[in-house]
Amino acid sequence: MAHQMKTFENGTALAASLADAVASALSAAITRSGEATLAVSGGSTPKAFFEALSTRALDWAKVKVTLVDERFVPEDNPRSNHLLVKTHLLKNEAAAAEFVPLYRPEATIEDAAKTASGIVPGMTRPFDVAILGMGTDGHTASFFPGGDHLAAALDLTLPRRVMTMEAPGAGEARLTLSFSALHDAGLLVVHIEGAEKKAVLEKALAGTDEQEMPIRAVLERAQTTPDIYWAP
Numbered sequence: 001m002a003h004q005m006k007t008f009e010n011g012t013a014l015a016a017s018l019a020d021a022v023a024s025a026l027s028a029a030i031t032r033s034g035e036a037t038l039a040v041s042g043g044s045t046p047k048a049f050f051e052a053l054s055t056r057a058l059d060w061a062k063v064k065v066t067l068v069d070e071r072f073v074p075e076d077n078p079r080s081n082h083l084l085v086k087t088h089l090l091k092n093e094a095a096a097a098e099f100v101p102l103y104r105p106e107a108t109i110e111d112a113a114k115t116a117s118g119i120v121p122g123m124t125r126p127f128d129v130a131i132l133g134m135g136t137d138g139h140t141a142s143f144f145p146g147g148d149h150l151a152a153a154l155d156l157t158l159p160r161r162v163m164t165m166e167a168p169g170a171g172e173a174r175l176t177l178s179f180s181a182l183h184d185a186g187l188l189v190v191h192i193e194g195a196e197k198k199a200v201l202e203k204a205l206a207g208t209d210e211q212e213m214p215i216r217a218v219l220e221r222a223q224t225t226p227d228i229y230w231a232p
């Protein structure tokens, strides 16, 4: 299993180093292509990283930001990942970035996924940067164990798209980027913190069943070797 493990003394040091790496990758993409794309995860882990990244000086007006996954809830819902990104990332220097949400106020989540697939960045070419998280059940993005569309979400022969996912451990119905849209990002990061998640990662690295622990798809089959950022 190929991956780079980057270990830090604490979450603050991790956040600063990850923000520097992401800012550098986005700047390089802007120099190369005139624009850059960034997909970020939600949850509780990325807040300090978002705060640090928001202060990094780069041409944010040329950066499109979207989410790796989202609950099917509007932006003002406290469980919205959009709200998290708006509160902690889209400010300071990063206020100039364009945010493209996965959530769409359509009648059904299937319609929302279809609409989002036509709009969000990363659907026609690889993301410049994708930051994944991981739950203690071994999910990443909204690739949940027992998810109704898990097999299709992890199938690299299927097109890049936004998909729907329902799973016992997911709470609300989810919108998620497919693995095909994430695995070849220019910079692919798995960001985890705490002893419990380190133990989950070690368990994932010791086995192969992706249905049991979908993070294994990233660790085993991503085209881009993931950098794993961890702090206690």
Ligand SMILES: O=C1O[C@H](COP(=O)(O)O)[C@@H](O)[C@H](O)[C@H]1O
Pocket: 041, 042, 043, 044, 045, 046, 068, 069, 070, 081, 132, 133, 134, 135, 136, 140, 141, 142
């Ligand atoms: O449900 C989610 O959980 C994971 C991990 O979240 P955390 O709170 O344990 O950091 C996250 O990566 C994903 O984007 C989110 O929707």
